Amino acid sequence: MRFRRLLLLAAAASLATAGLVVPSLRPAYAATLVEVTGFGANPGGMRMHVYVPDNRPAAPAVVVAMHGCGGSGPGFYQQSEFARLADQYGFLVIYPSAQQDAGFGKCFDTWSDAAKRHGGGSDPVSIVSMVTYAQRQYGGDPNRVYATGSSSGGMMTQHMLAVYPDVFKAGASFMGVPFDCFANAADYPPGSSRCTGGTMNRTPQQWGDAVRRAYPGHTGPRPRVQLWHGTNDTLVPYSLLQESIEQWTDVFGLGQTPTSTDTPQPGWNRRRYADTSGTVQVEAYSVQGAGHSLPSSGMAAYAVAFFGLTTGGPSTSPSSAATCRVTSTVSAWNTGLTTSVTITNTGTTTLNGWTLAFTLPGGQAITSGWNATYSPTSGRVTARNVAHNATIAAGAAVGIGFQAAHTGDTARPTSVTLNGMPCSTA
Template structure:
């Protein structure tokens, strides 16, 4: 059943004949207007399918730098998948007042500490969605790309009791950087703390003692924006609390040439997994032929759908049987409310954009 605030929002959009706050008419996202204290000064958007089932799951999705909620949703296909399988999607969105390049501030301690900044704003959004839509709090998950992946990891570390699982795409370990300069070093793979230090930062981030969220890590083998060493560091950071061995329990081929590595805990569960996407640069891996996702800057057709695989690992798409037949998708439809523009993907573009902005501001040389 939809909440009163959701119904009023939909009626307001109907009366005006256009989506609120400049969200494109082709976007399926709605603005979450009120969600309590917002120390991170973030915006929130969401999608709730028609006829939402009782006690549904919730997936929190964080966009990357230069992106926004509607653009990432359109390209990743999360809302389309949610419509087919009956779960809700929440999109925290960065604003330029916080970061001119729309990056989540994963390198700012004030934004990644429990009860503070952006991670606390994300928690407030989650709690509001649970209250408004009857979300099963045992089935709340989070994923993100690049800076969004790093912030997803921060949310998992700061509030592990909220999330059953997380998927970090081209992201970085929690609290590995505490300044812009350190952030660039870590992105290049320089100065990444050792496993023991990373594990201490995780264990010290909250009073939580378990159970811990499952972790899925995705990284392209040709990523020159965020070094692959960061994927290994994220795995090392979480291996301590999960009590998994240093070597993977399973290595297998997935969707052809890609590899999946899994680390199993004492119960035999795949507690941590790593997808190495062969030949892919910096971005979210998609399989456009699957019907979920569309190419855009940093949204890359790699012949494997991270959206589908992640959802399946969380039990959101049992046997891939759709809740209902999907309507035919009109390929020409694109959300106007998106920061990204159609252009060829070029390795390092995000980093170059950010570096130019920081140099012009005199923050780096």
Template sequence: MPDVLHGLDEMIRLRQRWTRLMTGNSEAPLRDPAGTEATADRLTEVTAFGGNPGALRMLRFLPPDLPRGAPLVVALHGCTQSAAGFDHGCGWSDLAGQIGFGLLMPEQRRENNGNLCFNWFEPEDTRRDSGEALSIRQMIGWMLEHDGLDPRRVFIAGLSAGGAMTSVMLATYPEVFSGGAILAGLPYGAASTVPQAFEAMFQAPQRSAGERGDAVRAASRHQGPWPRVSVWQGEADATVRPGNAEEVLKQWLDLHGLEIGHPTLQEARPGETYRAWGRGEDRPLVEIHSIPAMEHGVPLHAGTGERRAGSAGPFLLDVGLSSPHAILDFWGLGEPPQRRFAVDRNGEAWEVHGFSPASLLDKALRIVGLR
């Protein structure tokens, strides 16, 4: 046990050093007139978004000229990570700019958890209208209202403790989300104490599908429809055992009235085994990506170019498979929105789908050969 604890301490120390390097925390934040704080990277902090009973930080990114009614993606970091470091590693804000969605990245504070884990196992933080769960819900509400985003297209994804907190949010506020993605996470209700949390992580106790589903049904008065869920798991993960992914599947398949033994699609793909469940819709309701030999972290195809995003680092693993791209595809957000433009008979361009008049006019003139 001392060797294990020493290894964890060393891992946390290295992770903290990497995060400081990636986020530039030595620089002081800058105030802007909207009452937010611009961090050293592209995320902006909002400080007055609600009562914030969970005492979390709210950081957000809006691409320039994002049209009203755009989707919202919430991304939850893992233990020892920061929001900015997680964004840098996964490339979420880059994808937000390319595709067109608002990005919310809640961040844990060390005063709440010494390892910067979201408290997915604390009853006060995992109930509807309480603690960290309510803080994240207040952040979402603030962005939907303040930034004019689409309440029908809100999605959430998280890694490890952030993945388990994603389970919490999908369970306690299922009416808020159209879809979720749980990466190396755990099912809702897996633990309510620290010892239970470690047992769940390292042993992945099996429960019936009905029991897993009932935990979510008891978390709110919602009776459906339920969010669509994508599950990601490395088969060599020794931090959150792969059995947890099967328990997450049981939970959401039970809610959707589907059976784990009867996937509608199962196939070996380059770098992964894929299973999906649905009822003949264009996209499945529940899916899992199992990645052989991958340890604990986010699967990435790091760099720039087609189907690439982010930068490899601790718990950000370049395995040649971009989970952020695949998750956005699963949610139906994978392609940039179709941009239309219009020019009236007097040559004046009008703003359509987020384009400025100047950019519309420029494009129109190029089409007719005048520029």
């Protein structure tokens, strides 16, 4: 029964960001998601989708964005902010779809012997074929290739950085595990996995040696690594964040003491590990109170900034993508309420595609909504534009709202951000 419950939890986690209370609509980007067939060697039998922004340089960067177990490339396109950021910064996004059945949905192969060796086969070879196709077909820059993903995709992110350090320049892993954490396919499912069972503990050198074994002939630079994990994640235990830190700091020959710590957003505690030149090679975010639900609003922008794809450079936080004012009006009764929200763009440039994140008071849970899609329904919520209101001109406003149940606290949402940047509220 415990194993069945964990499988259900895994399935629920992979669908968490898709649990919208109104039908999901593709964000109104200028370009569209395109499926590619015949992209090259494909031992993993994977599907490939690619998002190519209309405005891009001659040699755009390439970001591989990978879904969680039970998800898909098109699903992760819908649920994450990477396509909107691609429109803003002009990079390509590849969305692979895993086809390996791990017993509770299709997941990326991070367990087989073939997948753990450079050129060994399985999903890693398929993903590199997708990257090569994007370079050949769209002029993708081979010196600017990056990986990111959530849950199974976060695991695969660290995996690709280990197996193909000659292809990827950096990665951002959300809720992942260290490379070579899974012994084999039998070790993968929750409930039977030593890796995700909460007791995994190796020395930094043991973790680092695993990476070095993946491609013994590699003598070039290693990809920089960004790690994200929620402190309340029990499906992929939060303790694995520390194991990943130990692995990658050892790979870079860095100590276990961070060179700096800060809180770039409320509840985000960041540790940075820089080399002697001051370059941040590893950084880790502990997201206070978050479960198996990352990335949430604004986090993709920090990943893209870490890659160096924004004007701020690789070691800075994203530049302000939104200047905003948000007003909320609550009408409450018995155990229900409605909240009307007005979002005003107080900046000087038009917003093309937006996400509004906010925190609901305890006991409030959204039951329906209008003019946006909402996920999840309680706690830290992200509202995403629908097709008819994706653009907010400078000085203009849009109205959205939702109905919610409550247990007594009828206060307005707090900690409001638009496209990851804080808004003034009223």
